[in-house]
Amino acid sequence: MSTSTQRTTDAVLDYDDVVAAYDPVMGLEVHVELHTNTKMFCGCPTAFGAEPNTQVCPVCLGLPGALPVVNAVAVESAIRIGLALNCEIASWCRFARKNYFYPDMPKNFQTSQYDEPIAFNGWLDVEVPAESGEGTEVFRVEIERAHMEEDTGKSTHVGGATGRIHGATHSLVDYNRAGIPLIEIVTKPILGAGERAPEVARAYVAGLRDLLKALDVSDVRMEQGSMRCDVNLSLMPKGADRFGTRSETKNVNSLRSVERAVRYEMCRHGAVLQGGGSIVQETRHWHEDTGVTTSGREKSDADDYRYFPEPDLVPVAPPREWVEQLRTTLPEPPAERRKRLQSDWGFSDLEMRDVVNAGLVELIQETVVAGASPAAARKWWSGEIARRANAEGQDVPTYAAVLGVTPRHVVELESLVTSGRLNDSMARQVWEGVLAGEGTPTEVSDARGLELVQDSGALEAAVDEVIAANPDIADKIRDGKVQAVGALIGQVMKTMKGQADASAVRELIIAKLT
Amino acid sequence: MTSSDLIRRTAAELADLLTAGEVSSRELTEAHLERVSAVDERIHAYLHVDAEGALAAAADVDRRRAAGESLPAAAGVPIAVKDVLTTKGLPTTCGSRILEGWIPPYDATVVRRLKEAGLPILGKTNMDEFAMGSSTEHSAYGPTRNPWDLERIPGGSGGGSAAAVGSFQAPWAIGTDTGGSIRQPAAVTGTVGTKPTYGGVSRYGLVALASSLDQAGPCTRTVLDAALLHEIIGGHDPMDSTSIADPLPPVVEAARRADVSGMRIGIVRELTGEGFQAGVQQRFDEAVAHLVDAGAEVVEVSCPSFTYALATYYLILPSEASSNLAKFDAMRYGMRVWPEGAPDASAEQVMAATRDAGFGDEVKRRIILGTYALSSGYYDAYYGSAQKVRRLIANEFAAAFTRADVLISPTAPTTAFRFGDKLDDPMAMYLNDIATIPANLAGLPGISVPSGLAPEDGLPTGFQVLAPAMADDRLYAVGAALEARLLAEWAAPLLDGAPDVTSLPMPAAATKEDAR
């Protein structure tokens, strides 16, 4: 059961060698917790972070005699997700029981869907760097299915070194999570991504996250587990048409980790295959800290969940008219929306790609809606804060939320610049203060005493002083060599300790010398 | 009125006496509790008697009546409940060791409705473990005995409810019927039992044996009482997805009218004749003659696939049961057994040890069967095929109901057998349900009413009526018509001819394993 003793480092092949010899085949399984008010099959609340075992009832505790009733909002969300993923929606489908014993599963079966998913056969277009290396292009990820199921409880293993079951003295189970509605979205095998496979995987999960967010069906907070990704990966020799044996890496829970896990598994598989070995079909655990996967449990045909149709629930048969009505509630597809926003914002392809890759589209849109210019929104969100978020292994929106930095801060910062109170370098200092939690931009600039000098007397004095100290340069300017003014501006700014508007200084000098 | 008079009255009569103020609910409840004290040592119908709760509920009804409140018609008539329905604050064991000591924190919908109707709950009745059996011999707490002969089975799985009603330890009771567990005990104890249309009575709080087959229903001494109780517990429940939203058919009215004139009654060829005990068949034929005399028309129908009903049932039931019973894992409630010599046992080892110690042989047998039938590679051949036959059986029922308004058969092929007779032969035990199982597979309602005593052994025989889904009223029309004719013929209720339980010698093997 344990993995801690198996943290041996697997051999890895150089990435370039892997992609030179093999084609990767990926399958991505994403579990999304819906943010419905109540659970999938009972009336318990779903709020995150409540005291353990306070959001439970006979149904989600699986007490003898209790029966499930399907949450209609969850079905609606599932259909909207299916439609947004360009899926067909089943006119009739059932739940099934997936039978296996585990202490965090109250009934010892999970009510899920098996061979009759609510949505199937769809696709999601994601943007990835073009194969040519220039600009971006669309990569279509085919969707196998999206189905409804319930989450399990959450086990905490106490007393062991790593929080894993091995070495633990006892385990605690919190059933608050048991019965939270989940949608599992499964891709068809993703072929043809080649060396871009890690980026495609990341772009897919990011695209899915944006879509689900736009649909307003889930919090899609990967760090809270409301969106979880399993990465299935295999390699086949270039030109082959039979898939290799796959590994299933569980719980890869950030965009960056998705990319890294795919890359790592490709290199690990490559090393095994190159060495003449064969891949074991198994579950693997992703280790965020070390960036490697370790062997979990071997998967084999012995895994038999004895699925059968859930007799306690009636089939779900969404009327066509309802499905069509739900179709009208779909938000603009993120890819189309991005094109529209790029044009609205006036961003170049390169700028837009960077913004998309950094997961900044929503944040910039919110900031623009709040009153900032697109350029300022892009500038501030993709600068210092992005660098820091990256260093923390987080995405910017999450990191900003943690810091409590909001679009309003950017709007305020920009207005301080346009009103002439701050110049660019002062604005950067103010922004650092905001990121450090010193307050709003106005508060930071007040507290740090950062403000352009508006007092013309002080400025004039500084200009006169610099002109007097540099008679040669002043003469050149008087002779019409205006480009020499830069040297004086720099000195004035130095005298003013940066707290002057450079363009105002320039005008003043020229006025005095011509 | 003495308490021994009171306990022999029907529930409908008791309701009238209460309404008229001639008796209090407290008196009635006490009379039944006295009867339990007097005879249940011999019968063992109850697993748990809740004298305190029942008397409190009775006092509450009496107080409300005295205050002039308008009460439900049967308020104050006590009742017994099969131990498979959850009762808040009262033990619910399902006849199994694995649930020993478990006190549910919630009431089954049926139980809630009984309480809302003002029915004091006398206690919980014995049953085959998790309703698996036709004799109540498979209760982990010892068998229930047939009031007609203490050496014989009271039927099963709901032998406790039928025997309680048959031995006047309750005016009426709740049973559950997965393959005949209400009807077959009724037949062998000379009482009445109805399995309503699937979805007609909420299953919320009914600890599932086989979810697609289980249905709770009334166990009574008269057809009218069954209809009255059916009306109390029936109707839509939003907590049960499989509950039917349509209003309940007019069951009480049908029982009161007892009119079969012009009704076409279909004798199912596959459910009579060969394999049925001579006396059982004889009483059935006489009952048919009574109905014809009352104006019904007899037709014969054939449902060839009923031959496969038993096999189908014993694939579907264990499959669902294997999954339903998975939750009994010692993690959250009920029994917990630590594996011997394993102080550091894992959760899985504790689960295994508990299930090994907590489940009886019949339960294990069916869990193994069901696990096998659902396993990959066998699913299509077993569970899949069974579902197809199930559909076929439903289709044949539908075809038969184009020719007949109701279908009839003997309820069980034999009268009550002796303890131990079929314990070593599960197949013989399973065959006892041959006539009752098809209705469960098709979700149809059925009733068993007493048709007399078999001449060869002097034991009760049952007459079964089956109707289309949501035509439960027809059961009561036919049942009441037959009951009226037979009562006229016998001049007294069948149970009047049963031996006086208190005078019967304590059976040698009657020492209960139960240490309640």
Ligand SMILES: [Zn+2]
């Ligand atoms: Zn709940």
